[in-house]
Amino acid sequence: MREFGELLRTHRIGAGLTQQQLADFAMVSVRAIRDLECGRTRSPRAETVRLLAEGLRLDESSRADLQQAGGRAAGRTAVAPPAPAGSSGVIVGREAEAAALTALLLEGRPGVGAPAGVPQARGAGDVRDVAGVVFGAPLDVRTSGRLITVTGVGGVGKTRLALEVAGDLHFRHGWSVLWHPAQASPAVDDEQNTVLVTDQRPDPRLLEEHPRLRIVVTALAPTGLPGEHVFPLGALSDDAAVRLLLTHVHRVRPAFKPEPANQAALTGLVHELDGLPSALEFAAGWFMVYSPQHLLERLRSNPLDPTSAHLRDSLRRSLSTLDEEGRDLLVRLAEGEEAGHSGPMRDLCVRGLVRRAGPRYEVLNLVRAAVREPVAGPHLSAGVTLTWPV
Incomplete structure (x- = not known):
């Protein structure tokens, strides 16, 4: 039988969650999750196992395996705990x-x-x-x-x-x-x-x-x-996105303060990341290495560069929901072509791949980066091609 900590880590990574995110969903402290995963705690309480299983959204079989690894009898729980409220009572910007x-x-x-x-x-x-x-x-x-x-x-x-x-x-x-x-x-x-x-x-x-x-x-x-x-559900507004970014930044750089000298860079960062909460959270970790200005320079060369592999996979899964007509329209929009109102445009908006920018529609920066990949080979000069998941 696998150790509880190893199994917990496998489920968490498979769900694409950080320890902090799982702690938020399961209402369990980050320290408790860290101690379980590294083996410092080997006999979790039954309630802790239940909360973790609910936070991970495990199916019945996986839930039973986790309970067994924790030395608890497998049982079925009908009511899952709701998420805790954010620090202001409601999640930022929503x-x-x-x-x-x-x-x-x-x-x-x-x-x-x-x-x-x-x-x-x-x-x-x-x-x-x-x-x-x-x-x-x-x-x-x-x-x-x-x-x-x-x-x-x-x-x-x-x-x-x-x-x-x-x-x-x-x-x-x-x-x-x-x-x-x-x-x-x-x-x-x-x-x-x-x-x-x-x-x-x-x-x-x-x-x-x-x-x-x-x-x-x-x-x-x-x-x-x-x-x-x-x-x-669309992206966060600029103000809300900056507030959320700073919330995550303070977890790695508690003394960081927004100032007139870095305000423009912070706004530029949330623009490049389309105000997507998961992208903002991951990018905040780079504040340990980069200043906001340097991170913005890196983002402008490739918005997906400082994000997680999980986010990249999520974006490509979003693209995989499109039919051929929707894909063709997204390609044209990504290449700068203007398009009017249509059924496919509506579908792109519903999926959050495209948003209104005044009278026009624009493709999200991260979506454009996810579908454009450099290609070089004996029969091609270095260039850009649009590829799609199968």
């Missing part, structure tokens, strides 16, 4: 999105009950730039508004937003929170309101069988299920 998503779940049908100042959905095909909702599938009166898919490019924070909202529903409204893979059969209590958070395509029969159930899916693209609300 106040409007969190309020809109919470309102949709509380109401259970589209366009009703959103707080003042939060845009509401107007009908089929409506796409909003901020806290928007898209109706991409025929409505079903039995499930309408109860299935919400949060879409966006890899690293934009879909799971973190879903966790924040689940925590709010649990602590403030008394809802039960389920955190199970879609292939599992969650134990739904029909006596109370329940939200199921998943990153897999759910079984639509769950909503028919459990009238008080809501489902939040975090995905790169819509599921296409009847009655689905698609909730596109």
Whole structure:
């Protein structure tokens, strides 16, 4: 049998999580995770094992293996702990999105009950730039508004937003929170309101069988299920992105302070990284080596250079959800061609690969870098080609 720490590390790396991220999701201290992974702690408490399994979103088999490695009897847990609130009560820069998503779940049908100042959905095909909702599938009166898919490019924070909202529903409204893979059969209590958070395509029969159930899916693209609300999640605003970047920087350089001399570089950094939270977090680690100005120079030569392999893979998985028409349009946009409104453009926006820039659309810097790769060979001069995952 594998040691608990080794198995925990394998699951964490496989999920693409840092120790800090797993600590946030599982509500376990970073020190506890570090001690477990290095073997200083060999007999974790049953509650700690449960929290870690939920934070990693393990399926039933993997959960049982982790419990067995920890010397605990395998058991099934129906209610997962919601995410802890951020330091300001809501994750940085997502106040409007969190309020809109919470309102949709509380109401259970589209366009009703959103707080003042939060845009509401107007009908089929409506796409909003901020806290928007898209109706991409025929409505079903039995499930309408109860299935919400949060879409966006890899690293934009879909799971973190879903966790924040689940925590709010649990602590403030008394809802039960389920955190199970879609292939599992969650134990739904029909006596109370329940939200199921998943990153897999759910079984639509769950909503028919459990009238008080809501489902939040975090995905790169819509599921296409009847009655689905698609909730596109865009990048952070410049101000929010700088605040988030500084939060992560202070973990590695506690004495770092934004000053007039580095303010322009900080703004340039969040522009080059498209305001993607996971890219900002990873880039913050380079502040141990570079000044903001030097890091910005490196980013301008290759925005993907100081990011993680996990983010690069996530971006390419986002590209893999496109059909041929969408890929062709993205190629043209990446090469500087202008394009008008169309179905494929809408799909690119829903997936977070393209965003509005005034009257035009622009491809995210990181997306452009992910699809352009230098190629050199005996029959080619050094140049750029667009490649796609298979």
